[in-house]
Amino acid sequence: MLQSLNSLRETPAGQLLRLLGFRSWLLYPEETPEYQISPPTSSTTDVETQDQTHFEKVVSNIAATEHVPQGPLARRLSQRGVSDVILVTWKENDPEHPRNWxxxxxxxxxxxxxxxxxxxxxxxxxxxxxxxxxxxxxxxxxxxxxxxxxxxxxxxxxxxxxxxxxxxxxxxxxxxxxxxxxxxxxxxxxxxxxxxxxxxxxxxxxxxxxxxxxxxxxxxxxxxxxxxxxxxxxxxxxxxxxxxxxxxxxxxxxxxxxxxxxxxxxxxxxxxxxxxxxxxxxxPETWGPKILLDKARRLRQRSGNPAYMAPSELRDLHxxxxxxxxxxxxxxxxxxxxxxxxxxxxxxxxxxxxxxxxxxxxxxxxxxxxxxxxxxxxxxxxxxxxxxxxxxxxxxxxxxxxxxxxxxxxxxxxxxxxxxxxxxxxxxxxxxxxxxxxxxxxxxxxxxxxxxxxxxxxxxxxxxxxxxxxxxxxxxxxxxxxxxxxxxxxxxxxxxxxxxxxxxxxxxxxxxxxxxxxxxxxxxxxxxxxxxxxxxxxxxxxxxxxxxxxxxxx
Missing domain, CATH: 1.20.1250.20 (MFS general substrate transporter like domains)
Known part of the structure; x- marks a missing residue:
């Protein structure tokens, strides 16, 4: 039953149910009371696994250079004096990765x-x-x-x-x-x-x-x-x-x-x-960068820390x-x-x-x-x-x-x-x-x-x-x-x-x-x-x- 609800929340129908007042039935792990946000071990965290898609590797590698235009969120953080970024990416054998479903x-x-x-x-x-x-x-x-x-x-x-x-x-x-x-x-x-x-x-x-x-x-x-x-x-x-x-x-x-x-x-x-x-x-949504972006938004809302960012937010994707x-x-x-x-x-x-x-x-x-x-x-x-x-x-x-x-x-x-x-x-x-x-x-x-x-x-x-x-x-x-x-x-x-x-x-x-x-x-x-x-x-x-x-x- 729990696995079915977890699958449902990632679908358009599940998102609609969350908006209609059934959010408590379809919580993401980051939204549950028992979820603990682990402190980052360094100023910038970038965990890359062998299952990571080519798109994510490119974004992560490009984001590490100085000459890539920053995305809107990264620019706002810089203007507010926030220099450290906690990069939200896949963990080893991450169950949220579509290839591990x-x-x-x-x-x-x-x-x-x-x-x-x-x-x-x-x-x-x-x-x-x-x-x-x-x-x-x-x-x-x-x-x-x-x-x-x-x-x-x-x-x-x-x-x-x-x-x-x-x-x-x-x-x-x-x-x-x-x-x-x-x-x-x-x-x-x-x-x-x-x-x-x-x-x-x-x-x-x-x-x-x-x-x-x-x-x-x-x-x-x-x-x-x-x-x-x-x-x-x-x-x-x-x-x-x-x-x-x-x-x-x-x-x-x-x-x-x-x-x-x-x-x-x-x-x-x-x-x-x-x-x-x-x-x-x-x-269910299967596009990895979209899943990571939504997760980063939930972590920012849960922790109040604007430094949580998905790889795609480090780029100016016009x-x-x-x-x-x-x-x-x-x-x-x-x-x-x-x-x-x-x-x-x-x-x-x-x-x-x-x-x-x-x-x-x-x-x-x-x-x-x-x-x-x-x-x-x-x-x-x-x-x-x-x-x-x-x-x-x-x-x-x-x-x-x-x-x-x-x-x-x-x-x-x-x-x-x-x-x-x-x-x-x-x-x-x-x-x-x-x-x-x-x-x-x-x-x-x-x-x-x-x-x-x-x-x-x-x-x-x-x-x-x-x-x-x-x-x-x-x-x-x-x-x-x-x-x-x-x-x-x-x-x-x-x-x-x-x-x-x-x-x-x-x-x-x-x-x-x-x-x-x-x-x-x-x-x-x-x-x-x-x-x-x-x-x-x-x-x-x-x-x-x-x-x-x-x-x-x-």
Missing amino acids: SNAKKNWILGVILVYTFVVYCAASIIAPTVEYVKARYNVSDDLASLGLSMYVVGYGIGPMFFSPISEIPWVGRNPPYLISVVLFFIVSIIMAVVDNFPALIVLRFLQGLFGSPALVSGAASLEDIYDMYTAPYGYVWWIGAMYCGPSFGPLLAGYAVVDNWRWAVWEMVIMASIVLILVPFL FGRTLAEALSKPTEIAIKDPAIGYACIYCAIVYATYYSFFEAFPIVYIEMYGMSLGGLGLIFTALSVGCVVGAAAYTTYMRFYFIPRAKRYHENSGKPIEPEIWLEAGLVGVWGVPAGLLVFAFTARQDIHWIAPTAGIAIWAAFSFAVFQSIVCWLPPTYPRYVASLFASNDFTRSLLAAGFVQFTRPMYIRLGIDRGVSILAGLSFLGVVGHYGLYFYGAKLRARSKFTDKAAP
Whole structure:
């Protein structure tokens, strides 16, 4: 019971209950009568553990120099003649550190993030079966009717560019962007369900994608908050799995419902959004600097001593400058650093190919094989089947081979493995991606059973999952300072390309045919073979010459 209350107090719902008069039920350790504040052993205390995140190390190290602009609180202390600072940081094996939380608490956070991610991605494709109904209702062309999908994708590509850097501001944290955006996502979904105007529907779809976007990038950041480098890959498997399965289940959920009324697909979005709206208020805050900042404030209030400060308070973290750097730096890195350029381009090609299936599948399975919308929805689940197979194979490889080997290397050498070693799983996957597309391209014919092209799609999904996962695991240890913003930049690049593919691939398939059209995408996927192997073998040299990598990294 006590542990449940301790977990509840760190959530938005718990904070609301404290404001409503239930504070005595949800006290922090520093607020209890028996809590004793230990006197500092020196004028400045800075306890740094091996679990401390890169952000906290950077803040602590920078704060020790003379040339860093002081934060507002530090300036006020200096003006009042208070020169000693008691730095509030993590203790050894600190139970308040998110990476030291119980497995049950971590699993709850993982579960909420997965549901949130699944719903947002599912809402993207759930309107795909409504295209013909929208065309008839509003008398619009195929291209205009497809805007409902593409503008949603544009929205959730743009959103993380703003929400992600905001979530890393210490006095904001992860939860406010999650909570505010999911409330707006729910409201927009309701409005969309009752509006009967085509331009308004397209604008609402963009806003829906925009407000649903925080989980698509900050979700990975939340998982990194609670897992170390050897357990985070397992969390990423689930998160990327939700990202893959969400769009594939959308057409299935809507395929049978739209037969009676196309708006049922929109109301299904409202139902799913309401589930997320119920869960997110019970999501604990995971951002370490935010947790330390709140603790420092409580200690100042309890002791009356203004010298208690969190590491982030020693820096002048101006919101405008922080946001401007977060928006500009990823673009600069992607242009100047070929490794990041490859990651953005290849992930964009894979992701855009996924969304091109929403234009290819109706041509193949409805027009060629004569399936219904419901049957088409079942075909889309082949992407989920492939994802599950790829995830199972990847997890087995990590659990029984890669992670034990990486830990042994770390123990023997005293340093982590080279970041490029995380790309190993993708060395096989990059060959399977074009292979699966070619199987689909040349077996999607009336004289060949529909199971053959569907198997090609499952092959593509399994191998592309492995490549995507390897890139996600490679990025944080290579670019720890910019990891969240680079995830946002990656999401932005692939979302814009995916939106473009939604608009132009149908005309391409009609003019060139499925075989030649999909073969072009397979040819683009072969670029990943060159890029992935080049990054694996020459990544260390690229890092050595890059001014953006963490030089402390191996």
